[in-house]
Amino acid sequence: MDATKRRGALRTAHGKSPTPLSEFLDSRWSSLGLTNAEAADRLGMGAPNMISMWRTGQTPVPLARIPSLAVLLGVDPTEIYRLWLAQQRDRDKEVPADFVELIQRRTVSANEARVVDALRLATKNANPDFSSESIANLVSTLQGS
Incomplete structure (x- = not known):
């Protein structure tokens, strides 16, 4: 049985x-060819069962694990953090969706932070109110048009 079918069976079994x-x-994990045991070892965890539970959605990833997960997976922590926030919103119905969306919008990757730094440098921290036309021009420039 291939890995996809096995993972699907685990998800169904755990409901x-x-x-x-x-x-x-x-x-x-799959694209990197990491087994659950290898990932657990690199993350300093004893048994790989927790990795399996994260991969199937059975158990949420602890917030404190995001930085080490990002290093292991070779991604910006912000990418995982945004997905984590959405998962928390879906699991805890008392967390207002607009609050989570606000936090997600305020969370920037390292590359996005460089753009914000450049904007602040260019505007001398003036916090300018950009017109729709200015935003459209900026988007066009960033897209290389």
Whole structure:
């Protein structure tokens, strides 16, 4: 039986649907050729069963694990953090969706932070109010048009 079918069977057996975060983790682990045991070892965890539970969406990833997961998977921590926030919103119905969306919008990757730094440098920290036309021009420039 191939890995996809096995993972699907695990998800069904545990009654949990995969989350965007668990699907992302599963895809990255698979593309890197990492086994659960190798990942657990590199993350300093004893048994690989927790990795399996993260990959299937059975158990949420602890917030404190995001930085080490990002290093292991070779991605910016922000990518995992945004997915983690969405997962928390879906699991805890008392967390307002607009609050999570606000936090996600305020969370930037290292590359995005460089763009913000450049904007602040160019405007001398003036916090300018950009017109729709200015934003469209900026987008066009960034897209190389």
